[in-house]
Amino acid sequence: MRLRDHIPIEVLIDYVDNQLDTEAVARVRDHIASGCKLCAEELANWVRIMSRLKSEQTYPTPQPVLHRAFALFDTMERKPSFLEKVMASLVFDSRQQLLTAGARDLQQASFKLLFEAQDTRIDLLCERESDHWALAGQVLAPHASELGWKIGLTGEETQRQISADAFGEFQILGLKAGSYDLTLQDGSREIVLPTLVL
16 A cells, blocks of 8 residues: 555454454554545544444343344245246236127226236226326235235336235326336236236
């Protein structure tokens, strides 16, 4: 280290934590003694931070608290670290139902879709509101998602990320007519719906 160089932060941390060899310690001391205010201030900051961290460690965690924390982790189901991608299939489309002549006009204003992906069902209501569309949906799964459902919608001019509520319900408003890709994530998997055309 040349005297005009500044001491890297990781070296200062090791210096404060007594992790440097004697030669490196001497170089740090010489540099600080040369009058570098920036490094001296940085060193003083790390001395304060490290002493605070060490003082926090003087209070051990009570054993009952540790046992309870470990027990919680032991009961949790191990999840894969990557998202399993699952393709949903359309099982119901209200537009495919035979309607009376008077109800056909209503069909253009709204329609209902039902998708299935493994043990999960996704119920969607697509409603026209003037020049835009609104989506109201619900994810129905046998087990509640620990992290909650994250909904992603992507279109030509739109990209939205929202969260479903505790009942798996969600709503997306103000969508222009067009094609949209809809995905649902629950922490362990990503459910991909067929392209939605509004």
